[in-house]
Amino acid sequence: MASFFNFASPVDVDVRLDGDEQRRQVEVKVDKDRRERCPVYFDGESVKGQVHIRTRDGKRLVHEGIKIEFVGCIELFYDRGNHYEFLSLTHQLASPGEVAAGGGGAVYDFEFKNVEKAYESYNGINVKLRYFLRVLLGRRMADVAKEKDLWVHSYRMPPDSNNPIKMEVGIEDCLHIEFEYNKSKRVSPGRVYHLKDVIVGKIYFLLVRIKIKHMELSIIRRETTGAAPNQYNESETITKFEIMDGAPVRGETIPIRLFLGGFELTPTFRDVNKKFSTRYYLNLVLIDEENRRYFKQNEITCFRIPEN
Incomplete structure (x- = not known):
């Protein structure tokens, strides 16, 4: 270069x-x-x-x-x-x-x-x-x-986790939604994904008393450089797409399937040479008819596998 x-x-x-x-x-x-x-x-x-x-x-x-x-x-x-x-x-x-x-x-x-x-x-x-x-x-x-x-x-493996990702968004007496993401059956479950993996899961609407207009799912990359007090954080949206349009009802379930191979992802980097870190997050956002936003974020760990 x-x-x-x-x-x-x-x-x-x-x-x-x-x-x-x-x-x-x-x-x-x-x-x-x-x-x-x-x-x-x-x-x-x-x-x-x-x-x-x-x-x-x-x-x-x-x-x-x-x-x-x-x-x-x-x-x-x-x-x-x-x-x-x-x-x-x-x-x-x-x-x-x-x-x-x-x-x-x-x-x-x-x-x-x-x-x-x-x-x-x-x-x-x-x-x-x-x-x-x-x-x-x-x-x-x-x-x-x-x-x-x-x-x-690098093909170094990050620490594995055998627990599925479970996120909840709730407003007392108004909204209670549960999101659960597992991995595809060809690999062990957990929140650790390789760069060609598929994130699969479901969204459960347990209580809905507000008028939701639509819902988005995105992958966020967060880059941290330097050390406090001179630390810089930058976030960029790798992909964002709408997974629901219209008001859901109680008991409704929405399936999720997200193919990571179509995006320019890197492995997760944690405190590289004490200079920087790069982390990935699943970000789920609900928007109601008054354009109020309700969101929940959860970190996922990415790693590289040999390509055929």
Whole structure:
């Protein structure tokens, strides 16, 4: 994603990863209107390839050494001056010398073996967790740098819960509604869902003495960055849809079936490197004929499973 050269760089630097063409790629949002594709890697997987360096002006290039770094860092958008590196590995590719002019330039092999990638990549509202390779070519006047991003997926399982989700909305002597969400029968019950899972459940109307106009169900992602007193919370609605239109009656039941695979969800992240958390909530909202809103929220935990 992010890559840069110093102004008027005399060389082209290209990082090529072994097996890149066969490796799964993901589209990552860079800004509002632009996405880029990144290769997917996993915890404990080696990262290897070649660095190609070629001079631009047909002249040999004297350098003070060439190295490549494998970096994992967290960038907080409200603290742009500081990047928090939790992983930093370095290989020296070349001692001080020169890159000859002409031909195919110089090629250097590199390998970072069995790299522990403790966290999954994430690109949120106020925070980004990224892994990247950075080539640094030392020069007397100004160094040349090139970055290449990787995307890391993690299959770490969160703690399981065997209890169904049960939420109640009630107004004394006016309204009593019970919502119960289970998991599909192909996985164990609980409030832990994988990213391709299906949330199934029912809504029970036990007492209805107000005129309900309609009801909505949504998935909310809540991102928390920083620590008190400088803590930032941002919520975004991943999806929202109407599940009832019109007034229900006592004893009525509404079935719910929500397919998570159609949305851009990430796993649940809790206190990643003491810098940020990302949590998901089921949010149920009832709206009466006077546009008063009654709602209940319950957290769900999401995790990733291997794809076929």
